[in-house]
Amino acid sequence: MTAYLQDIRVIDFSIMLPGPYCSMLLGDLGAEVIKIEQPPDGDPARIMIPGYFESLNRNKKSLTLDLKSVPGKEIFCQLIRSADILLEGFRGGVLKRLGFGYDQLLQINPRIVFCSIAGYGQDSPWASRPGHDINYQGVAGVLSLSGAPDGPPDYTIGVAAADLTASLFALSSIIAALFHREKTGKGNCIEVAIADVAVSLMSNRIGEFFARGKPSKSQQMGRAAAGVFETKDGKYITLAAAEEHFWKRLCQVLDLKELSQDQRFSSTLNRSKYRKEINERLAEVFRTREQKEWSNILEKADLPWGPVNTIEDLPNDPYISSRQLVLPQEHPSLGNIWQVAFPVKFLSEQPEIKHPAPSLGQHNREILNSLGYRDEDMAIFKEEKII
Structure with a gap:
């Protein structure tokens, strides 16, 4: 078992991509991750393309919980008391409106490391605005560098670069806050705005622009003997x-x-x-x-x-396979699926995939029992749609 974050408890109140990817990496590093999901459907990613949810939620436990209900809030408070990290991924102000702003969290647990991942942060003029990766790349100027030199911007990268980079900034900031807590005994509040992270990706391009006085598109676009070339077999x-x-x-x-x-x-x-x-x-x-x-x-x-590999090529690519980056895993309902391993190599024990993504509410009994709730209580919670 990976012990880098052993005995660290993470409450993951996030959905879709940025938050779940960050908490999955924390789980890979050995943390206990409890994913809070709204009943009756849970994370919307569950009903998207098969495999999407499973690719982002391994090494986690699932607890269904209605945070708008009084019992749900009480259960959440108990979890916060025992937690080291609370990760949330909603628009600015959502958790505060539920009664769990940072001031309230500090009263419950002064050592909590609270990390929010939101499109435009918590207090910006755009805090309540909805958004997706393409919007963040657009406002940050990243999209202006895409497409052909004489053509319009083109969102064709194929992965949600701003979302995923925000996850990595959140991960590194959380680890830094845990280290700081070891020295001071105090928790912290971390705000990761995905649009801000997208701007940070522009660092060298912004420097280049102000040095040259003119914009340029992709760094490879202006170079000779650099690009993508087709071969005889259509690859x-x-x-x-x-x-x-x-x-x-x-x-x-x-x-x-x-x-x-x-x-x-x-x-x-x-x-x-x-x-x-x-x-x-x-x-x-x-x-x-x-x-x-x-x-x-x-x-x-x-x-x-x-x-230029296709996704189908990856498991058998000599480099990818030598690094054990794409691995098969048995899933109880989907059968054999592929997972991308933690990409950083450690000299000692390697972060591992311990168990697949949980079914909705799979760990309700385990978690609620640990908080002192009986099976009779859970039956009532279920009937009242609290879990």
Whole structure:
């Protein structure tokens, strides 16, 4: 069993992606995670695409609880007293309206580390505004860097980058707050605004803009010998050979003397001016062999390249499998499913997937019994739709 966060109890009052991803990682690191779900349906992610909920909620216990009811509030108070971390993921002010703002939480448990993940924070002018990843990327300027150089912004990244990065900022901030608590004995209040996190992703691009005085799109968009290229078998590879030594090596390996000897292409900056011409020539060459052949050639040449894997490719990819990143897991209702392992390697014990995502309310009895409630109490709670 992973012991990095052993004996740390997390109350996870979040849904969908940002909060659940953060609490899942805390669970991977050994914390006890109790997921609070609103009866009768629980986290809306449960009824989305099969596998979505399961991919974000392993290593957790599920407790259904109506926080609008008086008994539900009493149960929640008891959980807060025994908790180290409370994580919530709703619009600004939701938990406060339920009677559990940070001031109230401190009265219940002065050592609690309270972390809120919300689109626009708790107290900003937009705190009550709904939002999704595309909205946060838009307001932060991230979307302005997407799409073709002469085209409109294009939300095609394929993963919710702002949401997921917010989860990681929340995780690191929670760990920092726990460390601080060890020194001071005091809890903390952490506010993670997803839009703010998206702005932080722009750090180097903002610096570049104010240094150059003009915007640019994707960092790869303006570079020659950098991009995605189709191979003979209809698959794709990535290439990023912008640096001088990589450029010379690429021309040698591909036998492109006409490019290496052309004075127009004598520097990285010069080549960027002729990016379209160079990349079109490279595209012609890469369409002459299959992806596997290029894999052997480019690997031997020590060039910065890689395959464009599909999700189906991942379990059998040599690199992915060697790192044990995508692993099979037996799920009681879905059968064999795939899980992405904790991606950081530790020298000692590795974070592990101990058990699959729970069914709705699976741990009601276990948790309520531990708080002193009897089966008769739970029957009443069930009848009154409190759990």
